[in-house]
Amino acid sequence: MRHARTGDRKKLTIVVVLLLAPALWLRAQEGGPPPVAPAPAGAPATHGPGAEAAHAAAAERGRSLFKQNCAACHAEDATGGRGPDLIRSTLVRHDKNGDEIAPVITSGRVDKGMPAFSSFSTGQIADIVAFLQSQLTLFDLHTRFGPYPNDIPAERLATGSVEAGKAYFYGPGGCSNCHSPTGDLAGIAKKYNPADLEVRFLYPSGTPSTAIVTLPSGEKYEGTLLLNDGFNVAIQGKDGWYHSWPSNAVKIEVRDPLAVHAALLEKYTDADMHNLFTYLETLR
Amino acid sequence: MRRSLALLLMGGIFSAGLAAQDLDPEKLLKPPTDTWATFNGDYTGRRYSPLAQIHRDNVGSLTLAWAFQTHSRSLESMAIEVNGIVYLSGGNEIWAVDGRTGRQVWHFARPGAPLGGGNKGVAMWKDRLYMTTPDAQLLCVDARSGKMIWQISVADPTLRAFGGVAPLVIRDHIIIGTSGDTADLPGFLESVDPMTGEIQWRWDAMPKQGDPAWNTWPHDTDVAARGGGMTWITGTYDPELNLLYWGTGNPHPVENGEARVGANLYTCTIVALNPDTGKLVWYFQSSPHDTHDWDMVMTPVLFDGTFHGKPRKMLAQAGKNGLFFVLDRTDGAALISEAFVPANWVEGYDPRGQPIPRKDKEPQPDGVLVTGGVGTNWQAPSYDPDTHLFYVNSREAMGVFFLTMPGKSAEGWAGRDFFLSSKSMLKAIDVETGEVRWTADTEGRGGQSGILSTAGHLIFTADMSGNLVALDASTGNVLWHMYPGGSFGTGPMTYELDGRQYVVFLADSVAYAFSLPTR
Numbered sequence: 001m002r003h004a005r006t007g008d009r010k011k012l013t014i015v016v017v018l019l020l021a022p023a024l025w026l027r028a029q030e031g032g033p034p035p036v037a038p039a040p041a042g043a044p045a046t047h048g049p050g051a052e053a054a055h056a057a058a059a060e061r062g063r064s065l066f067k068q069n070c071a072a073c074h075a076e077d078a079t080g081g082r083g084p085d086l087i088r089s090t091l092v093r094h095d096k097n098g099d100e101i102a103p104v105i106t107s108g109r110v111d112k113g114m115p116a117f118s119s120f121s122t123g124q125i126a127d128i129v130a131f132l133q134s135q136l137t138l139f140d141l142h143t144r145f146g147p148y149p150n151d152i153p154a155e156r157l158a159t160g161s162v163e164a165g166k167a168y169f170y171g172p173g174g175c176s177n178c179h180s181p182t183g184d185l186a187g188i189a190k191k192y193n194p195a196d197l198e199v200r201f202l203y204p205s206g207t208p209s210t211a212i213v214t215l216p217s218g219e220k221y222e223g224t225l226l227l228n229d230g231f232n233v234a235i236q237g238k239d240g241w242y243h244s245w246p247s248n249a250v251k252i253e254v255r256d257p258l259a260v261h262a263a264l265l266e267k268y269t270d271a272d273m274h275n276l277f278t279y280l281e282t283l284r
Numbered sequence: 285m286r287r288s289l290a291l292l293l294m295g296g297i298f299s300a301g302l303a304a305q306d307l308d309p310e311k312l313l314k315p316p317t318d319t320w321a322t323f324n325g326d327y328t329g330r331r332y333s334p335l336a337q338i339h340r341d342n343v344g345s346l347t348l349a350w351a352f353q354t355h356s357r358s359l360e361s362m363a364i365e366v367n368g369i370v371y372l373s374g375g376n377e378i379w380a381v382d383g384r385t386g387r388q389v390w391h392f393a394r395p396g397a398p399l400g401g402g403n404k405g406v407a408m409w410k411d412r413l414y415m416t417t418p419d420a421q422l423l424c425v426d427a428r429s430g431k432m433i434w435q436i437s438v439a440d441p442t443l444r445a446f447g448g449v450a451p452l453v454i455r456d457h458i459i460i461g462t463s464g465d466t467a468d469l470p471g472f473l474e475s476v477d478p479m480t481g482e483i484q485w486r487w488d489a490m491p492k493q494g495d496p497a498w499n500t501w502p503h504d505t506d507v508a509a510r511g512g513g514m515t516w517i518t519g520t521y522d523p524e525l526n527l528l529y530w531g532t533g534n535p536h537p538v539e540n541g542e543a544r545v546g547a548n549l550y551t552c553t554i555v556a557l558n559p560d561t562g563k564l565v566w567y568f569q570s571s572p573h574d575t576h577d578w579d580m581v582m583t584p585v586l587f588d589g590t591f592h593g594k595p596r597k598m599l600a601q602a603g604k605n606g607l608f609f610v611l612d613r614t615d616g617a618a619l620i621s622e623a624f625v626p627a628n629w630v631e632g633y634d635p636r637g638q639p640i641p642r643k644d645k646e647p648q649p650d651g652v653l654v655t656g657g658v659g660t661n662w663q664a665p666s667y668d669p670d671t672h673l674f675y676v677n678s679r680e681a682m683g684v685f686f687l688t689m690p691g692k693s694a695e696g697w698a699g700r701d702f703f704l705s706s707k708s709m710l711k712a713i714d715v716e717t718g719e720v721r722w723t724a725d726t727e728g729r730g731g732q733s734g735i736l737s738t739a740g741h742l743i744f745t746a747d748m749s750g751n752l753v754a755l756d757a758s759t760g761n762v763l764w765h766m767y768p769g770g771s772f773g774t775g776p777m778t779y780e781l782d783g784r785q786y787v788v789f790l791a792d793s794v795a796y797a798f799s800l801p802t803r
Contacts, residue, residue: 058655079693087695088468088510093442125449139696140444152686159650195700198651203704229728229749231765254469262705265682270644270652273684277651281710 055130062131065124068116076134083114086132087139098129114127154194158278160271165279168272173264175276181283189284198277202268203261210233214251225254290745300332305367305428306410306443309455313523320365320777322518323405323450324664326587329520331666332737333778338800339740341796343754343764349786349799350386356793360773362405362450362664362734362793363788368781369427370788371408372795375401375418375448379615380430386797394423402516404774405450406581407458409478414458416447422460424481436481438474443467450518454528454559455482461515462554465577467538467694475556475562485562489513489532489550497567507544512536513551517581517662521559522597525614528559529586531570531598532714533579539685539699540575543692552580554601554609556616566616569638571605575646576629576685576701578605578657584613585667585674591619591716599668600715602676605629606659607639608718616732619728621649622718624711625680628655646698647685655682658703661732664775667715668737671757674713675735675743677726681706708748710735712760724760734775736787744787745775752789752796754774768796 001240067076072085083231086092102125108116120128169175192200211225213233221243222255223235234244254264304625308323315324315334338346354372361373363673370383376397380389393399393492394417401418406425413425420439423449425432438460439445445464452459457475471489476482488794490496493578510537519530535551537543550564552571557564570580584647591610599613606627610620623630629645645654658679665676682704689698709723728748736744741757750771754764770792778787786797 075693079695081693085506085695088443090440090443093440093467131786146402152688157650195702199684199702199704202653206705227749229747229751230725230762231767258705265653265705268653272649273653274650 015189033143058127058130062127062129065128067132073114078132092132093136095129097211098125103130104145124157151193152195154281157194157198158281160274160276160278162282165275165277168276168277173272173276178260183282185283187284189281194281197280201276201280202273203265207257209254209256211255212253213245216249228252228254290597290604295486302313307366307408310354311447312437312453317778318780320779321408321453322364323362324518324583325522325777327521329664330585330587330669331664331735331775332668334739335780335785336739336776338738338742338787340742340756340763342386342707342800343716343740343742345801346754346764346798347801349797352379352381352386352388352795354793354795356535357400357772357792358792359401360404361790363554363777363790364406364408365777365779366408370795371406371413372790373403373415378413378415378425378430380427381795383779383786392425392430392432394432394715402448404448407451407453409453409458412478414451416449416451416460418446418448420445420447421463422447422451422476422481427577434481436476438462438785439464439469443469445469449516452518452521452522457559459528461709463514463516465512465514465534465536466537466696468510468600470509470511471515471532473515473557473562475559487557487562487564489515491549499803500549502545502671506544510536510553511548513553514579515581517583520584520586521588523614525597526558527556527565527613529554529556529584529613529743531581531584531601533581534577537689537694537696537698538577539697539701540687540689540694541573542690543694552578552612554580556585556613566617568609568611568636569604569607570601570607570618572638573641574605575641576654576657578603580604581658581662582660583664585665586613587667587669589672594650598715600674602660602674602713603666604658604729605639605659606656607711609637610718611714620718623656624676624713624720625656625659625678627659629654629656647687647701649687649690651684651686654685657681657683657700663732663773666735668743668757670739670741672715673721673757674715675737676713677732677735677745679706679708710745710760722760724755730771731773732773736776736778737759738778746772746789770794
């Protein structure tokens with residue numbers, strides 16, 4: 001729930017739009033189980049926040065043990081190098097509370113060049129197992145909609161030119177027709193994490209359209225557009241009430257505040273995007 | 285891979301010979317009328333029914349014949365119908381329902397297994413049903429009683445493999461695929477014995493040393509063994525050529541191309557296999573070196589006709605990568621390679637008609653704007669032999685792709701992507717030119733539906749606002765619509781019983797059967 005920080009309703013909307021809506025319409029081979037965190041190993045079979053904290057502490061101790069003793073061959077993140085990748089290891093995946101991993105650590109795989117680490121205590125082995133389990137979880141969460149990595153650093157995204165971005169903002173982009181760096185965009189780079197800022201300036205999904213519905217009598221209703229599927233039109237009127245009509249009985253004018261963004265999307269080059277982001281990132 | 289065969293013999297179920305209610309294998313060779321026996325209705329994948337009782341002049345009076353509430357989560361299975369019984373499925377569950385009345389015949393819930401999760405449909409062989417499960421098992425269930433006969437393990441769920449694909453039955457072969465792309469597993473197809481579940485053959489999406497395709501991967505890391513190429517949508521079959529056609533999914537790591545320089549065969553590929561041996565006969569790579577998760581598992585649709593004056597046996601696919609292909613299905617020669625939505629990732633086409641991806645549109649650390657995907661998804665298209673049009677629910681979309689795990693040792697997804705604006709529409713594509721003849725707006729925020737075409741000069745589908753619709757097959761004009769109060773993850777099917785034609789849609793957890801009013 002990284003986006004659900006205190007009291008930021010806009011951010012919640014973004015989460016819904018960015019994560020949930022694409023999840024609906026991009027549903028592909030999904031349909032199987034969502035990635036599930038493996039049960040904590042090493043730790044006793046208890047649940048709740050206490051057990052989670054204990055497991056996290058064990059994994060942290062395991063991380064430093066792993067770094068000192070195992071990383072030279074298996075890499076610090078356990079993805080392997082000279083030695084096998086442990087993230088993709090069938091043995092590691094089938095481990096339950098160290099039953100598969102512990103014998104390999106204590107006896108080694110001498111025929112394959114892995115020495116025995118017989119001096120580890122049971123507790124240390126449990127810590128290493130906890131670390132490996134946490135790495136599996138981390139990698140399995142690294143999916144299209146997963147929360148890992150949490151944030152893409154601004155410096156990785158800000159590869160363009162501030163000057164070129166500013167020129168685009170006031171020139172061909174036409175951004176300054178609706179937005180101002182000292183007005184609605186003041187401090188925008190502080191408000192959103194870098195990837196969110198990039199995605200949002202490209203297309204701020206979730207901004208609703210408005211509609212003006214004219215009845216045969218000439219009476220007009222204006223409000224937030226809720227449905228316009230060709231069969232029916234529905235709005236939440238300025239009076240707060242829900243209204244709907246058969247589409248063929250009324251005249252419908254839709255105002256989509258995102259139409260300008262959609263049109264711009266078709267014109268952006270990748271360089272325009274990078275320049276504009278680099279400029280917007282200065283609005284702190 | 286661990287494989288266990290758990291034989292749960294239910295007493296006295298094996299009767300000799302074909303009983304009257306068994307699925308007649310001949311039905312699979314004919315266009316579907318009183319039977320819709322497979323994921324696609326028949327082997328061709330056209331999803332075209334010769335039934336015409338419901339036609340464009342009377343479809344406006346279509347009415348509800350029955351509804352069946354599964355009390356399940358949202359269903360994404362394709363219903364089948366054999367001898368008057370409709371079979372619906374969810375993860376680890378099957379419902380047998382009277383196709384005339386909507387009354388439940390039996391409900392199967394796999395003992396000890398969690399219910400829910402996706403399933404794309406069951407397959408039938410004689411008096412048995414087969415389904416793959418969220419934990420990558422294949423179940424064999426008695427179609428009469430709904431009791432499990434056996435289950436076998438297809439792949440390792442602890443490596444995040446999962447099932448769901450509807451198996452395909454060809455004679456005495458139950459052909460199954462697999463899913464899962466978080467833990468860099470190689471994809472495969474397997475054929476198992478319908479009686480015992482014993483494996484008959486296995487085709488691996490990752491080429492072996494000695495195969496020229498081996499050279500489409502780097503070999504200084506083990507990336508070629510981890511590969512990808514999942515096989516999660518049911519393929520099609522040509523009995524005359526005795527060729528099985530199947531689309532394979534994306535390579536791994538999913539959004540990092542530098543870890544796997546090369547075309548990465550046989551991922552994002554249409555393969556033609558001998559269904560008796562699993563041997564590859566030809567292939568066509570519909571998305572070489574994919575870096576955008578554009579699984580090309582979409583149905584390879586089979587139809588015959590003249591192409592520029594010459595009779596051809598053809599295969600068409602509309603892909604998640606935004607491209608439409610028509611191939612000669614005897615040898616895989618491309619007749620058409622054409623974008624059906626804007627696709628800025630395409631540099632051009634190679635001499636075989638396979639697309640060449642633009643290097644600068646691979647995911648980048650600072651992001652890159654990409655169009656083309658998701659041009660369509662797995663919810664099946666349809667080909668109508670009367671109009672010669674290929675119908676596909678499409679999306680014109682723009683996404684921004686970030687490479688988050690650069691380098692040669694990347695694993696898993698290795699990137700992030702965000703879809704920005706998109707426009708949804710049903711497109712009718714001319715199969716001789718690849719041109720879009722007309723489009724019908726299907727805008728909305730819901731799920732995408734598959735398509736059914738019928739000799740009633742109709743196409744049935746659902747829009748993304750949640751409306752079931754019947755369109756004129758020639759013009760796309762809406763002739764009937766109905767809002768059932770749920771979203772779609774699958775497509776409609778049709779069958780005729782006692783002289784009455786039914787059209788079945790699944791919306792959320794409910795199956796709806798529509799027909800003309802009875803007098």
